[in-house]
Amino acid sequence: MAAPDISVRAVRTELPGPPVGNAALARRFGMGEAWQSWVDTFVGTANRHYAVDLETGEVRCTLADLGARVGAEALAAAGVEPGEVDLIVLGTASPDELMPATVNVIADRIGVDGVPSFQLQSGCTGAVQALMVAQQALLAGTARTALVLGGDVSYKHLDPTADISGALPAQLVNLVLFGDGMGAAVLSAGAEPGGVLLRRLLLRLSGLGRPPGQTVAWYGASRRADGPAASEDYKAIEDSVPDMAAETMHELLGQVNWKADDLAYLLPPQLSGRMTARIVERMAVTGPQELSCVGEIGNNGNGLLFFQLERLLERIAPGERALAVAIEASKWIRGGLALERV
CATH class of the missing domain: 3.40.47.10 (Thiolase/Chalcone synthase)
Structure with a gap:
């Protein structure tokens, strides 16, 4: 007997704040043109987005804020009401707090309740892990529709006032690589038309x-x-x-x-x-x-x-x-x- 199909019905994403380019990053942390050139040439990342304002230190949004927005957008795009969600899963390396789990805060804000919820602590494969949890539930028939989220906010490890002139290369790499953002997908058991x-x-x-x-x-x-x-x-x-x-x-x-x-x-x-x-x-x-x-x-x-x-x-x-x-x-x-x- 063939396994049931699983449809990815909608995916939505969210970025906090405007893009921060390498020149702006260099100015903010007092790094010279040579450092900016190194980033452009050897790292190759032009922009990143932060959930914190680098100039003022004001936090624009949390992971839960991003998750609530993008989760609601994904459900709307899929034509799914919060009450139709049977499972919610989040993959992240940077939850807002140890407790309560950020996934449960997100669920509360978008009106999902009475269903299993999971928060998986992992790095870049946490999104795959979250999708696998949803996949297994859909294949087993314990859920028909799942909301799967993945994202990170790195601002908790970013000090806008820090003097990084003597920082080691490993620390500078993290500064230029990472930013903040989040996504959400709606998965359902069965093949959806055009899905x-x-x-x-x-x-x-x-x-x-x-x-x-x-x-x-x-x-x-x-x-x-x-x-x-x-x-x-x-x-x-x-x-x-x-x-x-x-x-x-x-x-x-x-x-x-x-x-x-x-x-x-x-x-x-x-x-x-x-x-x-x-x-x-x-x-x-x-x-x-x-x-x-x-x-x-x-x-x-x-x-x-x-x-x-x-x-x-x-x-x-x-x-x-x-x-x-x-x-x-x-x-x-x-x-x-x-x-x-x-």
Whole structure:
């Protein structure tokens, strides 16, 4: 007996505040033209969006604020009322508080209640993890309609008044890579007319015996911060992520019995503009159209996959296929999904 179809009915995204370009970032933190040139050339990310005003330090919005807005927009786009949602899931590395879970605050604000809720703490594959939780519930028949959210706000690790003139490269990389943003998708069991079907979802922990590529600390009141809040082994990421992305792509293609030539669109991992170009080169597929956005909006973690999916749903035609890959460096997780409009 064939597994039931799962439809991606709508995807919506939200960015807080105006774009912050590299020149503005350099001016705000007192960095010179050489630093800005390094960002432009070696990082390749032109803009990012922050939930905090860099000039005043005023917080514009929280993760829950973004989630409530984008969740309501996704439901409206899918023609789904809050009372029709059977499951809500959030993937994030930066919840607003340890408790209450941000997913439950979002649910309350958009009028979802009486259903299972899950909040998954993870980096860039948290969106895939959230989609997998929804997928399993829909396949099992315990839910008919799921609202899946993913996003991050990094402003809690950003001090607009900090003197970073002596900062280490690993800390400077985090400053220019990351921004804030969020996305939401509505998934339903069954094939919707004109809908995009989620054909396969892959998730693999691949960090056995490997040190973390990224660390984000969470200090409680009784623990003193004895190091940077966030650090990144960018060299390890440069060396490992392209190969992991290619491995994930081929494994996923094998699972759905597709060839790379069958793909109309490729949604590659989004770390930075320059890094994404290296990843796509290593994946070595020339037919599909690449859907990337990190160079324009910055790396907003679990939100990025939704920004790519939103673009995909606007473009993909009947009969076309797409494959998305996400790689998380914190403890090395590979994820991806195969989609088709039938």
